[in-house]
Amino acid sequence: MMQDAATIVDRLRAAGCVFAEEEARLLVTAAQTPADLAAMVDRRIAGQPLEHVVGWAEFCGLRIVMDPGVFVPRPRTEFLVTQAAALARSGAVVVDLCCGSGALGAALAAAVGPIELHAADIDPASVSCARRNVAPAGGRAYEGDLWEPLPSTLRGRVDILMANVPYVPTEAIRLLPPEARVHEARAAIDGGADGLDILRRVAAGAPHWLAPGGHLLIETSEMQSPQTVEIFARHGLIPRVASSEAWDATVVIGTQPA
Incomplete structure (x- = not known):
């Protein structure tokens, strides 16, 4: 009944x-x-x-x-997409790293038109989900740890690198709502002791993959943004912070020198 x-x-x-x-x-x-x-x-x-x-x-x-266990894209992350869309052009080479469902890449493709879209995640369930979400834009999704599964032909060619990395400090995970703490992949949430472990790895690798003038965009917390700026600069990227009270969102953008 x-x-x-x-x-x-x-x-x-x-x-x-x-x-x-x-x-x-x-x-x-x-x-x-x-x-x-x-x-x-x-x-x-x-x-x-x-x-x-x-x-x-x-x-x-x-x-x-969406499939069970896959990280649910947060409304605040739409702000990252708007920042990427302002920098992207039609035909851009785009990588959605730590892609989860592939929502960022799919949304950017919808916003700016045809792009060469690649997405990657370490979680098999997420990659399965992402493949379905990026397919309408002609995108491809790969399973593996950060850069490892990406085609080597992308080195030095990426115009827009979006990475919604996990940035919750390990000890703070217990404070999250059960929906996230219990039902989403731990790897999509846990950013290590200070929340910046994965971010450091992404920033270290980004200069090898970005094209001259290309951009790395990472969502972080307002509190973590000064450290994120320092990390970006340490790896030769030109950093700036974009924030939005309306979205309650902070994005650090690092530009590869031309």
Whole structure:
């Protein structure tokens, strides 16, 4: 028997879902059968991210395919895409590193037109998801640790390198909501002792892959941005900080000298 919307709203609200009415509407729309709906509501009440339950996330106006365990793109990261779009041109060579679902690359392609898009992640589930999301833009996704799986022909040719690296300090992970702490890949969240371990590795490798005048864009926290600027400069990139109160977002942009 199909649960009525009011019952679903009540169950979601009791489980702590702040936007229970909107979530109930999305669940009802996504369900194929009453049994599907019941299972989906149970999964959501058990704490799974809504995006994993319905199978997609909204990002930059796109529907991004989502699978269980894959990092859900945050609204604040749309600010990184807007910064990349301001720097990109049609036909640019773009790499989405630590790509998760591939949302950043897919969104940038939608914003600026045809690009040569490559994405990479160490998590197999994320790569499977990313392949579906970047395919409409002609993109390719690779499985491996940072640069390792990328074609060597990209060295020195990358115009835009986006990397939404994990930047939560290890000890702070316990403070995250269960949706992230329990249901997303640890590798997509854990940035090491100070949250900057992966960022350091990306910044160190970026100059070998960026074209002259190319740009590295990394999301970080406001508190971590001064250290990020220092790391970028140490590796020969010209850094600047872009921030947005509206998005509650901070992005550090490093430019390869021409």
